[in-house]
Amino acid sequence: MGQLIISNKEKCNLSYTCVRVCPAKAIKIADKHAQILPDRCIGCGQCVTMCAQNAIEYRSEIENVEKLIKTNSRVAAICDPAISGEFTDVADYRKFVAMIREVGFDIVTEMSFAVDLIAYKYKDLVDNFQGKHFITTKCPPVVNYIEKQEPELVDNLAPIVPPYIAMSKVLHSRYSDDLKVVYLTACTAAKDEAKHFYHTDGHVDGVLTFIELRELFAKKGITENTVEFSEFDPPLGRKGGLFPISHGLFQAVDINQGLLEGDILITEGRTNFLQSIKEFKSENQLNQHLDLFYCKGCIQGPGMSQGGKKFTRRSQVIKYVNKRMKAIDAYQWRLDIEEFKNLDLSRSYRTKDLRLPVPTKVEVDVILADMGKSKREDQLGCGACGYPTCSEFAVAHLQGLTDYEQCYTFSIKKLRSYVNKVNASNEKFKKSQEALVKSEEKARQEEGLAKEAAETTTAMLNKLRAGVVIVDSNLNVIEANQRFVEMLGDDAKEIAEVIPGLKGAELKSLVEFHKVFSTVLQSGQDVLDRDVDYNDSIFNVSVFTIKRNEIVGGIIRDLVTPEVRKEEVIKRAQDVIKENLETVQQIAFLLGESASKTEKTLNSIIEAQQLGEHGTGK
Known part of the structure; x- marks a missing residue:
């Protein structure tokens, strides 16, 4: 069916709130987001309710339930008594019963009868005390936590099924073994816990939270204005309706736990739950049974709509039970209790020791030193990382659950170091940029001087009465003066009009004595005062090296002209x-x-x- 609690990488902003509230170390920060470790997760759903970015959600079973309703089997809904605290916007409970029927459920029952039934089982444990104290198992996260994190206390778990499984047993017994059952609840952990009872006579085929139920109503357009009154199907409960609030389970059998005579410690909420477990395990002075809610009662469960006020919901549940108590046939209730009191409501547990190895103090100190927290005054324990102390963070790091960036002070120091490096780089870049600007300015000046020098050189060459030509290693003209062009005749003049100075022209195509230039290029030895015939003239050619084997220059004089x-x-x-x-x-x-x-x-x-x-x- 897939993982129960899932995180969304795209929405996660690494606030570490989820890490801070997770009691089972079931959340790991990796790949820049919070990741849920399904084996360690106890399904409490507190990370879901605490994540402001809605980056964590639980598995939806809406589609599964819709498929069940479409089958030929009869489908029953078991309503957690917390439903009265959820639907405070519905004027009469008979309206939300009718709305549930409208979804497609054939039978709609309330779990309060099962609470009444198992309350007698707990009363027997208390009344027949044999020196062994028990922890109630009505809350799925409590059971999950002890099985995974406190396996030595598994034997102290009361061997009694949770109320919704007891109610499923009642329904299968009264209606049919083939009946399909869906549990409507405020608890997310029940979605996975129900699978452990799938092959029993108390199997539950689907679990919907009240939030999911509201989604179904919206999807099908069901409101209290679209339905008429409808009552819950029997059997009906009495004080079991107080189950969602503290003391509710034992109120069902009139067990009042006064401060002086009480032997049951009743508490709720994550902090109290963890502390009571710790003291139950290690403190002999407790000597009490534990009745625990992981949440602050089911009325504040993760499957309830967010923003509901605890005491308003508590008041609604009490008002609802008072109203129901006046209407219920007490005689019929006793008959029903008598009918089902012999149902097998026992259960067993499995040890799933998932405690992580505890590192040594030396190992912890090494991690703290790596983080720059070797001094006690550096170990602020700000809690921003999700762990109450720096030492606990270091332990979690050694257990593979955290990385250094999760530590606020470490990240700040690293950021400052990075900023300093960036500032240094910026300063260096600024200086480099300034040097580049100066270099570019100098280059422009030198380019201007070079251009001026080239123009001067060209002007000077054109003043000479002798022809001057400079060629590269491929005998392509680099520079030639006007006199050289005139000496070569009209063809060269036409070329010079298109290409000033014959730049790039092949010397081979201009003069026959180009071999003199090739000789000087290859040998590096100057050839001076060589007379060559050229058309009707005699040229005196001197070729000399400018850059050995790469550039040579030639001075050509026409010996026929009078001045020459x-x-x-x-x-x-x-x-x-x-x-x-x-x-x-x-x-x-x-x-x-x-x-x-x-x-x-x-x-x-x-x-x-x-x-x-x-x-x-x-």
Whole structure:
């Protein structure tokens, strides 16, 4: 049928309220949400009522009950007496009886008769005391808790079935073994407990909470205005109707527990329940039977509508019982009690020891130290984690039920550390950003300077009378001046109009002497003053390395042009002077003759050549 209590990961906000109220350590914080451990859960439903986000809910049996009603079998409803405290909005109890019939139930009974019946069984335990004190078993969470968490007290559980199982036995006995039975209650734990009696003559086929019953009414459009009065089917109970409130069970058999003569300790509520169990187990001074409600009476059970006021509900139950007592036929009631007093209302229990191993103090101290709580003053015990003390939290952590982030102070310290790291990172990022801005500014300045330098270089290259070209390792032009373009002719000029400076053009497609450039690229050795034929001219080509094996530059001069021819004559005459000077110096050293005469003669030749060219206008 599925898990009884279920959490919703999407709705959980990790308030740890559920952990705080769970008496069985059946809630584990994992994967960023509260997870219910079904084996440990006692079904008390307190986590359901306490979760403000409605992130925890119990298993619905509405669909199952609707299927039962649609079968050919007769279906009976057993109403917990707390129903009068639930339907305070209904003017007369005969109206909600009629509304239940309208849902489709063939028989509608009240559990109060069964309470009257088992109250006599408890009276026998009290009256025939043989030195062994008992714990009443009318409350399913109490039984679950003792079986799972206090197994040594299982023998102290009263061997008596809960009232709704007793009532189911009565119905099966009176009506039919094939009768289907649905229990209407304020208790969520009964949904699972009923399964333990499924193969007995008191089997219950479905359990609906009052909240689910209201949902059925709404689904079918049933209100008190749509039905007429109807009475409960017999057998009817008397004081058993007080069952949902403290003392109610023993009031049914007129057992009054005064402070001086009473030997039954009656208490309710989670805190009192846990404390009474603890003292019953360890304190010999108690020496009393325990009559316990886990909730603050059934009238405050998790299956009741939320927001109901305890004392208003208590008052409603008492008023209802008083009214019923006046109407019930006492003689018939005694006959009914006599008819069913010999029913087997006994039960047995199973030990399901789910206590977790208790860690040593050394292990606990290690966890506290890891959390930064090694000093006593750091162990605040604020309770925000769901555990009353830091030590208990550490124990739960060692038992695999918690993680460090569940601790408020640990999380705050971790958050502060994280914030400090983030602040440091932000400061570092800010400095990096400032450095980047400066770097970008510097880069822009350098880019501007580079652009200016490139423009200056281009302008300077275009001022040269010689052609200049720079190529990369693939002989693609990186830069070429205007003179080089003009030297190559009209085709190159057309290309330059589209691609200034012939940038990216292949040198192979422009000149035939590109092999000189390839040679310098491969060898790294400059080639200077090489004369090559180009169309109707003679080019003087000098190729030199700019970046070895990657970039080379070339200076090309057209020797046919007058200015270049003049420069070439002068250059070559100067080369002759230099070479002859070296020769003359060597001869003068050998013959003792002065080299000045040769120098003057050669200089006069140069001057005469220059004068001659000037005179001819060349």
